[in-house]
Ligand SMILES: Nc1ncnc2c1ncn2[C@@H]1O[C@H](COP(=O)(O)OP(=O)(O)OP(=O)(O)O)[C@@H](O)[C@H]1O
């Protein structure tokens with residue numbers, strides 16, 4: 001996360017922003033977006049990328065922004081803990097609830113990780129039952145605020161495929177392994193327990209995960225032998 005700083009929204013460096021005239025705190029500058037906090041609100045602003053061809057950049061930012069807004073409101077209707085959406089005013093900015101709390105990537109190992117991992121699994125199960133694939137399930141995209149809140153739905157999409165669900169879990173498994181190496185094995189087992197308890201197609205998804213991982217290993221081996 002970038003260092004917190006303050007700016008007036010009409011002073012954005014590339015001039016691409018026309019956020020409301022208010023003092024907002026820049027809380028994060030990720031690969032894709034700048035994130036500002038304005039009291040209880042969070043504004044995610046997907047700024048222009050000059051290294052991309054303009055037409056492609058506009059399209060990509062627009063698609064991810066609309067997708068994120070659509071999926072956020074769907075999931076909230078399904079009862080999942082995600083920030084409430086207030087608006088998606090053009091093809092670039094989303095306003096949602098600011099969720100106070102710690103990013104799970106920073107605290108999981110120190111907290112009651114078994115309980116949290118079970119909850120994560122159950123919530124992914126609920127998401128998949130509603131045919132939504134997160135697309136970037138890492139603990140940086142989860143905030144602990146009493147419950148676990150999921151954020152960052154820019155890569156999410158709707159799918160009925162067991163394969164897509166298995167890949168979603170595979171991404172989480174890799175994220176746990178790299179970021180939470182002390183607890184990842186038991187942590188992921190607990191995620192799976194929670195997932196199987198909720199996901200309607202849980203068994204098929206877990207079987208597919210085995211295939212997905214075999215394929216991954218095969219690809220890695222092939223790469224090494226080139
Ligand atoms: N609704 C929210 N409430 C509180 N904090 C948030 C919220 N949304 C995002 N954040 C904070 O901003 C960070 C980046 O947000 P997000 O993951 O949506 O954007 P990103 O472009 O993917 O950034 P990155 O490349 O860093 O992952 C999050 O990890 C989190 O710390």
Ligand SMILES: [Mg+2]
Nearest residue numbers: 030140141152
């Ligand atoms: Mg993110």
